[in-house]
Amino acid sequence: MMDGIPVRRALRRLQRMALERRASPFDADALRCPAMVFAPHPDDETLGCGGTILQKRRVGATVRIVCLTDGASSHPDLLTHDELKAVRAREVRGAAKVLGVEEKDLFLLGFPDRELDACREAAVARVAELLWRHRPEQLFVPYARGEHLDHVSTNHIVREAVARVGLPVTLLEYAVWAWRHWPMVGLRGTRRSLLAGAVSTRMGLWMAREFRTKVLIRDVLAQKRAALALHASQMERRDAEPRWHTLEDVDGGEFLPCFFEDYELYRRIDISAR
Ligand SMILES: [Zn+2]
DSSP: OEEEEEEEEHHHHHHHHHHHHSSEOOOOOHHSOOOEEEEEEEEEHHHHHHHHHHHHHTTOOOOEEEEOOOTTSTTTTTTTTHHHHHHHHHHHHHHHHTTTTTTGEEEEEEOTOOOGGGGGGHHHHHHHHHHHHHOOEEEEOSSSSSOHHHHHHHHHHHHHHHHHOOOEEEEEEEEEEEOTTTTOOOSSTTTOOHHHHHHHHHHHHHHHOOOOEEEEEEGHHHHHHHHTTTHHHHHHHHHGGGTTOOOGGGGGGGGGGGGGSSEEEEEEEEEEEE
16 A cells, blocks of 8 residues: 555645545525534534534524533543543533534534444434424534444434434534544554555545535634533643543544634535425
8 A cells, every 4th residue: 555645645635635526515595504513523623524513503594412421531640530521511511612613513412432323212302302392403413424333323223313313404514533544544553454555545436426515614613622622621631641632633634623723524414304
């Protein structure tokens, strides 16, 4: 696998440009549509669609954010469960405010981090109730391929709730961990085998085929960064503790820039009424 860093960075730029060029932009109606953003963990709302939330709020669209888990397992050996739970709830409240989302429009469902699938039935019921009560027309959910378990579960839970409620919606799937594919990031950390390379590269092909909707976020990047910075437990190493991992550490710093390009990209799926 060709992984000379300058060559890969050039390929990364080309792949990103190709993705952005092929995608269709949100039109004015899509931007104004009332939306609900589903985040498996506090910080996914900002990483995956922070720029889009800002652009939608700018034109007066209603945006509600739903965090499914409490995020209390991100640093299990360094803070207690209750401490982390409180920290992450405080952080997402701050980030939502920067994104223009009022506290009354932020819902922390508090299911246990890394164990969302075990609470699936209760989560579907809570999400269906929120959909029924607020009638959002656009739902932002994590992509179901190449993502962590809670992200895949969130996708399945929201789809199940949509089927139960039977209202027409547009799903917009956003990638978080699926961006960790070659050539977006190097193959460090994973075994540099041919198989790992092939699987990783294939993720990029799937995304190229499926991510065909884009929202221009260039003019709100500073606010998106400011919102993410408020997720300080994920962004800053506490007390110089080497075991305190941050998003900057992922893939030698190559992961985080995937979220600060000119566009946020989505896989769009229209679901008609039952
Ligand atoms: Zn997450």
